Every structure is written in C-alpha cells, then in structure tokens.
Amino acid sequence: MKDKIKPRHTPGELRYTDLTAYDKGLVERAVRSGHSRRDVLKLMAVTGVSMATAQNLLSTGGEAMAQTPKKGGSVRMASNLHGPDDQLDPPLMTSTIDYTRSRVLYNSLLQHADDLTPQPELAETCEPNADATEWTMKLRQGVVFHDGTPFTADDVVYSMNRHIAEDSKSVIKSVLESVQEFKKVGPHEVVAVLKNPNADLPTLLGLFQTKIVKNGTTGDGIGTGPFTLESFEPGVKSTHLRNENYWREGANLDALEITAITDPVARVNALIAGDAQLVTQIDPNAFRQIEEADGVTLLSTPAGLQMGICCLRNTEPGSNDDFVMGMKYIQDRERIVNRILKGKGTLGNDHPVSTAHGADYCSELPIREFDPDKAKFHFEKSGYKSAELYVAPVMSGIEDACLLAQANCAKIGFDLKLKKVPTDGYWGAVWMKEPVNVVSWNMRPTANSQMAIQFAPGAAWNDTFWNNDRVGELLTLALAELDPAKRHAMYCETQELIHNGSGMVIPAFSNINDGIASNIMGMPKVPLGQLGGCEWPEFIWLA
Amino acid sequence: MMLQMVLRRIAIGIATILVVSVIVFVMTRLLPGDVAQIILGQGATPETLAVLRKELGLDQPGYIQYFIWLGDLFTGDLGISKAGGATISSLIGGRFGNTMLLAGLVALISIPISIVLGLWAAMHPGSWLDRIITFGTLSTISVPEFFIATIMVLIFAVELHWLPSTAMLADNMSFLELLRGLAMPIITLVIVVSAQMIRMTRAGILNVMSSPYIEMAILKGVPRGRIILRHAFLNAIGPIINVIALNLAYLVSGVVVVETIFAYPGLAKLMIDGVQTRDLPLVQACAMIFCTTYVLLILVADIGSIVSNPRLRHPK
C-alpha cells in the first residue's frame, strides 16, 4: 500500500454526506417511497441541484440512503501490518494503518469520491487559471482543530510546503515536483504556484500524505478530522473518540480502535470471532471461510491492484526480447484470476491499465493468451535455459502466481528459479535492482498517471528500465487532448507499446479484498486503498 | 567460596552482555537496506534518502554509532526509535509489562503442573500413566506451536465463541476479563513449556534414582514415594531449576509466534518488528533486555542449585 495519485478535477461537486440534514431527508424520502432514479434526479433538478451533482449524489449516497444512519457504537479495525514505525506525521505515511489514522485525525484539501472524482473537503473550491499553472483554493471557514485552534491558510501553506521543501523527506516529494510553492493569499485563500501546467493537481491534493496538520507541528495527532486521538502506541494500537466539534455532520461511531493483526489466518479468525469488525487484506484462501461464516461480509472492491513481474531491460536476461516474451506467454492468466485470486481480480495484459480505469482501458487490444509453445519457442531463441525470479509476498497471490509460472516453465524445459526474500527491505534491496523481480502497484486514479509513474522515459520508478520516447510523447499529448476518441486512441497506442516492448509482465490485477462485520453500513468504495480507500471512519454506522 | 562462585558468575554475565551488544551491532550492519530505506519504502528517491539518513545520524561511521549508543545505555537512555521517532523506553515500557504478565501467568500455572506430573511419572516409571505422560509431552513438543495455537483458536473462539481469538488488552479491564482475554495464549504456552519441564523433571529424578545411595535406601526398604519426595527430588532440584529458568527466558524472548497469532503486544514481536524496520537501537535494546533476563535467570538458577546442593554448599 504505497502512495497514490488521484483523478481529474471536477471541483465543487457535492457528495451525499455533504448535504444538510434537510436535503438528505428529501433525497432519502424520495428513494424510499419507491421513486425511480430518474424521478429522483428530476426532483433534485427542481430543487435547484445540477444534473451532474444529482448523479453524483446518487452514486455517493448509494447504500447510505437505504437506511437512516444511526449514531453510536464503536468498532475495532485490524490492519495487516504495523510496527514501531507507525506514523502520525502525514508526509511519512506508507501503510494502510497510517492512512486510516490520517483519515481519522486529519482532513485533506480535496477528497475522492467512489468514482475517483475529487470532492471538496477543507478547500471549498479549487480553480485553475487559464493555463493550469496556478490553482486558487478557497478554504472552508469556521473549521477548528481538535485543540480549538481555528484552521487558516497558514496551516495549509505550512503542511503543503513541507512536502516540497529542499530538505523534505516526504514520501510524495517527487509526486509534487511540479509545484513551486503554496502561497497564502488571504486568511482563507491559498494559491498553488506550479512550475509547469498540471491538470491533475486536484487529484494530488487528496493523497493520503497531503493531510493538513496544524502550523508548526509534525503530526501530533491534532487535526481537524472526525475523531480525536485518545491514545497511540506505535505497533500496538490507537484509540479515538468522536470529534463533537467536527465541521461536517460528524462521524456516527462514538469511538474507534485501530490496530493490526499481522498473521493472515489470525486476522480472519478475529473477524469471524467478532474481535475485530473491519479487517484488511483477506487472503484468497480465506474467501470461502468468510462467505460461509455468519455475521461477516467479504468486501471485494474491483481495483487495478497490479500483480507484476519486472524484467529489467538494462541487464541480462531482461535485455533479451525473447526472454521477456517467453515470460509473458508462460503466464496462465485465466488460472491466476480464477484459481489463485478466486475470481476476485481481472486479467492483466502486460500493461498497467486495468478495466477499473474505465474508458481509458484499451479493450481493442486482445489479452495475451497462455501459450506454452510460444513461450518455449521464445525461451529457446533467447538462449537462456534458466533464470532467477526474486519473490516477496508484496501482495496476496503473487507468490502463488510465480509458483504457477515456475511449474509451467518446468513443463517446457525452462528452469525458472524462485528466490524468496522477505518483504522488509524489499523495496530498497531488490526492487529495481535484481534483474527479475516481483512488484505490486496500487491503482492510480487515472490511466495517464498509472502509466507515467512506471513508463515515462526516465521516471524515478521506471522499474523495468524501459525507455520509449513515443510513450513519453503520447502521455504528454493525451493530457492536453480533449476529444475522447482521439485520447482513447492515444492511450491505446501507449498500452500496446508497453504490452509489446516493456519488460513488465502483468498477468492479473487483484481486487481489494477486506472483511467487515455485516452490520456495518455506509462503507465507501474508493478503490485506491483497503477498506474503501481508508475513507470509512467518518461514514460508517452500525445497524 | 560460595560468594566467589556467585561473583564469578556475575562477571561472566556482564561479559556475555557486552559480547551480545557487539554481536547484535555487527549483525544488524549486515542487513540489506537501512531504516531510511524502510521508512520511505517504494516511494524512496536518492534525494529524500540522503536527507533522512542525515537526520537519523546514519551517515556516521558504525563504530561511532556503537559507542554513542553504549554510552547512552550506561546513563539509562535507551535512545529514540529511528523508525517511528518515539523513545525506545516508551515503546518497550508497556510491552515489557505485557510480556512479564504473560510469562508470569504461564509460569504460575505450568511450573506446579510440570513438577507434579514429572514427579508422578517418575514415581511409576514404565506404568501406563508414565507412558501416557511421555507420549503426550512428546507429541506437544513435536508439533509446531502455530499449529497448536491455530487449532485452539478455531475450536474455542471461532466455533464455540467461548474465548476471544486475540489477546488485545484494554486499559480498564478487570482481572477476570484480563484472564479471559489472555486465556488462549496462556493455554498454548502452558502446553508448550510444560511438556519440556515435565520431561526434564522426570529425567532428572530418574537419574538421581539410579545413584548408589538411593539404591541403598531402596534396598533398606524405604517406600519409593518417600525416597522420591525426600531424597531424589531435593537432589534433582538444581537441574530442574535450570530447566525452569531456561523456559522462563524463552517465555520472555522467544514467544514471537504466539504473540503474532494472538496479536499480543509483547517484546519478542517488537524485536522482530525492529529487525524488519532496521531500527537498530530498538533491536539492540530488546536484545539487551533478553540477554540480561537470560543472564539473571541463569544466575538465579545457579545460585539455587548451589544452595540446594549440600555438597556444593560445603565444598571440600
């Protein structure tokens, strides 16, 4: 679960939870009295809500509208990893448990809806100038931090400039590279000055790390978020109470406990036994157990969680085209999705864009078939008889997929040796260093950012060291292209280039799989992270 | 003489602790990736790494870092976790209590059980009871403890809903709630350590039973039960104390599997986390605690053996 970038801007959109109680009641009554979706839309149009907003309300409201949220109760969330390095300082956050705490304690300037459009949060508006080099944000007024200090532009300028400062150690420093600085314009107005145009800036303002802390602090847990910090022991747990002075309607739950159970079997058992109400990262082997148990639900959110094997193109054996082709043809993609991911995933086509990216996914490009004969042909042509693949359990199912590839390689006489290494130290010691290694990427909100981060020539995380100028050119051109058909054609070409030329083998994308107690209502479905993009604390309620 | 022996052991203990500090320091140097790399994860760039490394003092030569740390240790300062920024004493504090609580409860239950069963088996060697105890203890020794623990969870938490599946403690728990919360790890660990202690108690007593003066007593017609309780047990107590001490040391430092499965925040898991996050000061602090515990327990056991052994108490 690493950093992520977010979608194209449609600022100013309301979501269901932003409505006043009166408006919510209106929408709910309409839905419950059996009106069709179109009737409801019409009704809202009458009340002066734009069609786009109404659509958005319906999609973000969804489940929450089915019943009236109830206040009260508490839950325990068990993530998959924690340790002494747990952080409350947003710029250094790298794990699901940190992200969840950031959502509990702080707010961002913008946040993501289930369909990945940016929504107003602490910034009420976010408007670009003509060439998208300056973005002006009007901040919400009347917001206070947990200790009573009013929230102002100073907090925003401080929090955001920490990422881009010269001596910044922020995880997303390079992601915010295009930003020159955040400048205070008024007590509640901030402008982001960019070095070069970036239409995706609003998506970046909703990243897990871009939470607003109090001016001059480094993550002491005092934010503007829906819960306050009651206790925090790194690697053990944190407890939280509802923030009664919250600027939105406020959370439904009275209290939260956030902890982790690192053993996957124990985590599922804790959910079923009722010792935790929300657990992350369910192993595919446990799907059936959860589906058969009473009182718990498997929450599988379609997402482009990338299962990848990097063949480094700047060194042997990945520099050999035939070796890479062999690796691509030996992937039994159907079986990986159906048997290893138990159907909770989608086929990969050796490029990083998945069906979860919607229209930007190139459906015209046929999925590469599992073809041992072709694989054999290419391996033989490459001259290699064996290769070493570094494997760490960076995501569920990736080791199993490698084992499957190994077994299939053995049948055609190619010796694919698996070298299993621990996850700790993997990103520093193995990834982008060993010639053939596994990788996992969280879904990025747009196809463009998804491809750019790994395949733009010279990108910091070009993890197969494959540089193709045409790809770089297409990615830049597509950002400025407004005609959907032309843009689709450009993205298709990019995907095909990566599919054929890069050293990246992507047999499948996994869903995000979590488990929750069945009485939890109002779960968000943002596909950018576990448990609805870690957005749940403010919105869920207990039936 | 006795004082000399004790002093010698204390000196040996201190030497051991120093050697451990060097070994741990050197070993952690061998780990791939450093704490800065781990903190920044997949998103690291050379630039941010350099900044963070400098801030964490990782750009200093190794031996300087070692002596700085050793100096701090003497003044009672365990340092600051490189990974999270919390002081190590605050990280260790609560967990130390948790570990001691669990180890204490397990010891309280398992030591009497082990001695009684071990004695019982030794009183009737070759009987069916002895065979059952032997076979039972061997079976539990032989199976990996995560297997035992998982089966316990499936039976008592998932199926029967009698006990919680994890041992998560809250601050305001009553003692009974605490016991209920800790029941699963306690039962698992009692099974694991008792087996070993029962076997060694039995072996120790049978061993003494074969010595000539006991054989003499048997020939004189002293009842077997009395011989065991009055003579054999007292003579075997030194080795038995030693086994108990080693098992206690294990309960403090080695129960990482049980702590992981029951999500119990103890020291062993903290140390493993420290290794995985390359948090050198944290690993060293834990290693020092484990090593000191080991040395202390062995010291107590040795003194216990000396005191309980008349021949050592009054050496020639």
Next chain:
Amino acid sequence: MTNSNEQNGVAGEDVVDEIDKFAELPDVPPKRKLKLSWVGRIASGIVIFWLVIAAVGPWVAPFHEMDMDGDDSFLDAHTNEYGTFYLGTDYLGRDTFSRVIWGARMTIGISLAATLLAYALGITLGIAAAVKGGWVDMIISRMNDAILALPSIMLGLIAIAAFGSSIPILIIIAGIIYGSSVFRIARALGLDIMVQDYVEAAKARGEGIWWIIRSEVLPNAAMPLATDFGLRLVFVVLFISSLSFLGLGVQPPAADWGSMVRENLAGLTYNSWASVWPAFAIATFTISINLIVDDISAKSGGSLAKKMV
C-alpha cells in the same frame, strides 16, 4: 518451542561440573551395544521408514512437488486425468501426498545436515575449550553464551535477511545456533573426562594432547553425545518451521513439512487435512527419535539426563 527445547542442553554447566566432580561414583562406562524395548523398536521402524522415503521420495511420489494438477485447492481425495490425489490437494491444488513424500527429503535432509554441522562445530570447539582452558576457553565460552542468550529466531531472522534464504544458509544458521548447545555439553564432558584417572594416567605417561583426545576423550563422550543427537535434530525441524511461520523458510516450491503446515493452515476451517498430514509427519518422525533417545538414555544409566540439564 524450539527455543525452550534447545536451551535445555545448556544451562549452568558449571554446576553440572561440580555435581559430577562430587558424585559418589563415576558414571558407569556406557554400554556400546544397544538393546531396544518394543517401543524403541517400533520407533526405529518409523524413523527408518522416513529415511527410506527421504532417499527414494522423488521416484515414488505420484506427482512432482510443484505440479498444480488438482481440480481445485483444499479438495479431499479425488482422481482426475492427471492421476489420483490420495490425501487431497493443498492450497494451490497440489497433491498433498506427493508433497509430504518430497518434504521428507527436504525436512530430514536439512535437519540432518544442520545437526551434523552443529556437532562438528560444537565438539571441536567444546573439546578444544576443555583441553586448552584459559583464555581460549574464556573467549569461546563467552561467544557461545552470547549466542545462547539471544533468541534463536532473532539470530535466524537477521542472518536470513542479510544472506537470503537458501538451503546452505539455513543449514549454517541452524548449525551455529544448535552447535552452541552441543558446545556446552561437549565442553562439560571434556572437562569431566580430563580429570578422570585414565586421562591423568595417559598424561603421566607423557602422551600428546591429540592422542588423549582421540583415544580417551572422544570415545568416552561418544555415547552421551550420540543420544543427544536425536533431540537436536528435532529442534532443528521445529526451528525451520518457526522460520517458515515468519515466511523465511525453505525456498518455494520445495516442500518442507513445517512450511506445508503453515501454508495450509487456512484449510483447517474447510476440514481440509492439507496441514494436518505434514504435522503428522513431523510428529511421527520426531516422536520416534525421542523415544529412541529415551530408550538409549535409560540404558546408559541416565547419565545423559544429567548432561542435558
């Protein structure tokens, strides 16, 4: 578990020395000829069975350990076009029966090799320390204490993170960790024997130190050490399985029993026996070895027990 077991061979050896020194009679010289009870004979049969399986496993197993030919994961016994899955399939649809057979070779092979290494290291250094004494003894003993004072899992974890997890590395790590226990026994035995009359006599005759070690010390230490061998072997099996719990065991797809138990734990809830069978294999193998050890130590006058604690 591994830890508590392993450390039992090691404590307070000084005290043991003292006890031995003052024992009324020296231990009876151990008998060289073994006669096992019926339990011991059954146990030997089981151990021999597993040794044979380990030797011929790959040729008798119906499937290769990496073949994923089962109809689905965690199935009961079934037959399909590839063959019959007598004990059902594991979490990846591989044949449990074949993997237990393949696993015998890996599990027993690693534990045998590691235990042999532990003995080579432990006996050499232990007897060297006992015979040389002085500073040599002091230095080796403190290093050894340090290894014992640290949790074995921690040592294993660091070493594997540093050098990677390969079979030779696993063997070396386990060999060093368990060698430290052997060292203490060997040193205690060595010290014990060095003060015996026959050694004194040999010294008086002006025999060289190597002659004394070869013809007096080693033969007399052989029996207690041999009986301890079985226990060490068991601890190595459990140590490797604890490492596999942390995801650091044998390299996939190799099957070792400990990791097979671990990787199939999720199947327990579906009434899949995929993790029970390898656990059963570990149990039969290790219990049998322990029973043989019990038998032998009972026959050797219980002197082993004294060395062990």
